[in-house]
Amino acid sequence: MINHDLLAFYQAQANILYHALYFEPGDYLLDQLRDIEVWDSWPQSGEPELRAQGLARLQECLRQDNATLLTQLKPDFTQLFVGPQMPTALPWGSPYLHEKRLLCGPSTEALAAFMNHYGISVKTDNKEPIDHIGLMLSMVGQLFGKEMQDKDGVHLGVAKALLEQHLLPWSGRFETLMLEHADSGYYQGIALLTASVLAGLKSDLELNPVSLSLYQ
Template sequence: MDKERLASWLHEREFIYSLLACLYKASPATQLLKTLSANRLLTSLVEDYDSMATPEQFAVYSAVQQLQDELDLGLKNPADYQKLLQADFNRLFVGPGHLAAPPWESVYRSRERLIFGEQTLAVREFYRSFGLETKKRRSEPDDHISLELEFMACLCKQAAKPDISTEKLNLYMSGQTRFLSGHILEWAPALCDDIRKAAESNFFRGLALLTKQWLKADAADTEMIASDLIV
């Protein structure tokens, strides 16, 4: 892959990771919902799945189409639809009470299923190895799904800099493959399964299926490209 195509691929992934991070950080505001609807940002990620797709890919395609249909219809009464999504978001990720899909890596990867566990510290150290720290590290676990996705977006952005050295490019690309395999893919698929099972809206069901499938495909692509870059 030449430098221009690589940069374009990295910028596209930066945008997708940033978008997913935003959708898992907080229930989307009405303006974001309108942007998603008008530009079909989520359905564009699965537009190739309706023809020569595997059964798994077609299931994702169908779920995201249902997400889009619900979104378009919901925006006829945007205030009510935003409230519906906020309630679903709170029940899944925030509380009060039992969370149907706790958004922290340590909950999924520790026996005690507690936040601020061993994995939280491991993720924090991974961020620090690239000179990054979360702004609310004392009050918000570093291994929240939105923060891990933001970190991936940051690594993509750094790797896409036009004047980057080969050494730095390899560093940022290997960082992406290691963080995907050692952290995100170790728990995010299970999180997405829990969201899909518990969500009451097509929006979050579709988002969960899309996230799981896209992460799987992106990890394979990233590993292949990163291995080709190593000199």
């Protein structure tokens, strides 16, 4: 079984990526990443080459002051995840898993049932679909925190099922699109770090993601 120090590392990484992927970029997270010198303090878990590449891109971007950097990051966030045109890296799982690329499709309903069964809850903005990758990473972090508290393997088992059944089947395609379409080194770095963390979890937790057809 994965040791709890490694679980704590993954929890911290998942929580940072949740904030980076889900919320519009702002001063607070950028300042926090600089304050902790994230390029040196990022946990040494995950796939190492992707991690190193992602942190190098973040370090380069964070040399700029916030006013300069945010003029790049806000439009990048919008074109990647929001619109008004079709986002270039849709952050929700359902369009990847539904042949008509629908939001809130059967995979979203399956995730909602999974969350209800295991008592998982998340706070969303503006009735956001719950299969947003940032929200799903927050669920993973939440479950890891409960596992470290209870130490009974139950919450870890739920996290593994969440990853295998609901996130990993489509996250690789999301990471590819995000890296391909991001205009800023910051969001390229976040894409690489997301890929590093999920690849590391797949290996360290010995996960076997379900194989599903992708339409995005």
